[in-house]
Amino acid sequence: MQTKKISIVGAGLIGSLLAIYLRKQGHEVTVFERRQDLRKVDISAGKSINLALSDRGWKPLKEVGLEEDLLKMIIPMKGRIMHDKSGQITFQPYGKEGQAINSISRGGLNGLLMDKAETLGVQFKFQYKCLDVDFEQTSLSLYDGKTNQIIKFDLIFGTDGAFSAVRAAMQKLDRFTYSQSYIPHGYKELVIPATETGDFAIDKNGLHIWPRGEYMLIALPNMDGSFTVTLFLPFEGEGYAFESLNTDEEILSFFQEVFPDALKHMPTLLDDFRANPASSLVTVKSYPWIKNNILLLGDAAHAVVPFYGQGMNCGFEDCFELNQTIEKFGDDWATIFKEFNSTRPQNANAIADLALENFVEMRDKVADENFLLRKKIEAHINKLYPKRWIPQYSMVTFNSSISYSKAMAKGKLQRKIMDKVMSSPDITASWKNLDFELLIKELEEN
Numbered sequence: 001m002q003t004k005k006i007s008i009v010g011a012g013l014i015g016s017l018l019a020i021y022l023r024k025q026g027h028e029v030t031v032f033e034r035r036q037d038l039r040k041v042d043i044s045a046g047k048s049i050n051l052a053l054s055d056r057g058w059k060p061l062k063e064v065g066l067e068e069d070l071l072k073m074i075i076p077m078k079g080r081i082m083h084d085k086s087g088q089i090t091f092q093p094y095g096k097e098g099q100a101i102n103s104i105s106r107g108g109l110n111g112l113l114m115d116k117a118e119t120l121g122v123q124f125k126f127q128y129k130c131l132d133v134d135f136e137q138t139s140l141s142l143y144d145g146k147t148n149q150i151i152k153f154d155l156i157f158g159t160d161g162a163f164s165a166v167r168a169a170m171q172k173l174d175r176f177t178y179s180q181s182y183i184p185h186g187y188k189e190l191v192i193p194a195t196e197t198g199d200f201a202i203d204k205n206g207l208h209i210w211p212r213g214e215y216m217l218i219a220l221p222n223m224d225g226s227f228t229v230t231l232f233l234p235f236e237g238e239g240y241a242f243e244s245l246n247t248d249e250e251i252l253s254f255f256q257e258v259f260p261d262a263l264k265h266m267p268t269l270l271d272d273f274r275a276n277p278a279s280s281l282v283t284v285k286s287y288p289w290i291k292n293n294i295l296l297l298g299d300a301a302h303a304v305v306p307f308y309g310q311g312m313n314c315g316f317e318d319c320f321e322l323n324q325t326i327e328k329f330g331d332d333w334a335t336i337f338k339e340f341n342s343t344r345p346q347n348a349n350a351i352a353d354l355a356l357e358n359f360v361e362m363r364d365k366v367a368d369e370n371f372l373l374r375k376k377i378e379a380h381i382n383k384l385y386p387k388r389w390i391p392q393y394s395m396v397t398f399n400s401s402i403s404y405s406k407a408m409a410k411g412k413l414q415r416k417i418m419d420k421v422m423s424s425p426d427i428t429a430s431w432k433n434l435d436f437e438l439l440i441k442e443l444e445e446n
């Protein structure tokens with residue numbers, strides 16, 4: 001393969017994995033990152049501290065040789081641990097026995113990817129901000145805090161996140177389709193610290209959820225015994241909102257009323273509430289992701305809300321699929337870009353929509369008895385026909401061989417069938433007598 005001089009803009013999770021793949025293909029890779037090196041300086045503010053890593057992300061990380069390191073960094077979460085208002089706890093498995101999503105530190109994973117990339121010979125240039133892109137010259141305009149340089153490359157990849165400068169330059173071109181939308185809710189990160197003996201204050205084997213309609217709290221475990229807690233709340237409006245939680249009394253009485261059993265594990269609540277920003281949640285869709293020798297990947301191409309835990313996983317899968325396309329077409333970069341751009345965006349759009357839908361499921365439905373029965377029936381059908389009826393959550397989270405768009409289409413059909421099943425008045429008592437074979441046939445005939 002002909003060695004190319006490649007630049008990647010953004011050394012986040014996706015840019016760092018992409019650098020590994022491209023370097024392994026034998027290319028000369030330089031990554032420009034506007035911030036300092038996160039392995040030396042803590043720059044976690046404003047980003048989620050930990051993330052849920054699932055199959056679509058795991059597969060490429062394993063492919064580039066990181067599985068052993070990952071196993072030392074993860075805490076498997078086997079299901080949702082639901083907390084109702086009275087403090088009652090119920091456990092809902094995410095999938096089958098042995099299936100779990102994995103809590104992992106964002107900084108730890110990003111650092112691991114950078115270390116691996118550097119070992120392979122990738123060059124990272126920190127505190128270089130991309131200001132503009134010349135699509136005819138394949139060049140970047142980069143500012144290092146003192147001077148502005150224009151540097152030419154053979155290929156450029158934009159992995160500079162949801163507010164990408166590379167994408168902003170593409171947006172100025174003709175026939176670039178772009179949408180950006182915010183939900184009314186923002187998020188703020190809080191903490192459940194480890195106990196005095198260094199243990200986890202609550203069960204570490206699941207993703208904790210306190211679903212309260214418009215308000216929701218979740219908690220993911222960290223290796224040091226703490227939990228990163230994320231509060232989702234409308235920015236403004238009637239009822240509780242970030243704009244109306246200002247004084248210590250307001251913050252405390254909100255938690256006392258809505259999340260009392262979480263509050264008792266949050267001794268630093270008031271400090272954390274003040275220290276951490278309320279950040280917005282954006283969905284970005286764009287098309288095409290290519291222009292000449294320049295390609296967008298990760299959040300730069302498709303930012304999604306975090307309610308399916310798939311933004312990073314989807315970006316990692318971008319890298320995996322791009323690598324497969326490179327293996328297929330070798331040096332023919334025009335075809336590689338074209339092929340990738342013809343298949344991948346529709347999948348990113350699908351997970352963007354699914355993530356928005358899942359917000360409603362997480363905050364409103366997971367505590368609903370009908371919903372739980374529906375899940376139970378679906379799990380039963382899946383047990384009877386493991387390959388023919390896979391619940392949508394499992395298709396997205398544990399079956400990377402099923403594309404996001406297929407998972408969305410199949411999930412819609414399953415929902416339609418289940419809506420009919422659930423409309424039967426005595427379903428709670430009679431569901432075991434359903435003709436499951438008929439349901440499967442209905443699914444497969446559509």
Ligand SMILES: Cc1cc2nc3c(=O)[nH]c(=O)nc-3n(C[C@H](O)[C@H](O)[C@H](O)COP(=O)(O)OP(=O)(O)OC[C@H]3O[C@@H](n4cnc5c(N)ncnc54)[C@H](O)[C@@H]3O)c2cc1C
Nearest residue numbers: 010012013014034052130160161298299309310311312313
């Ligand atoms: C609250 C929250 C929770 C989440 N939880 C999950 C989860 O559980 N599972 C999951 O899969 N996903 C999750 N996500 C999504 C995930 O964080 C993103 O999808 C992922 O970070 C995207 O990685 P990226 O490398 O594309 O972009 P980013 O992580 O944003 O990295 C972009 C990099 O580019 C740099 N950069 C930006 N502009 C420039 C410039 N002009 N020049 C040079 N460098 C630049 C930035 O400094 C940054 O380092 C969550 C997101 C949020 C907000």
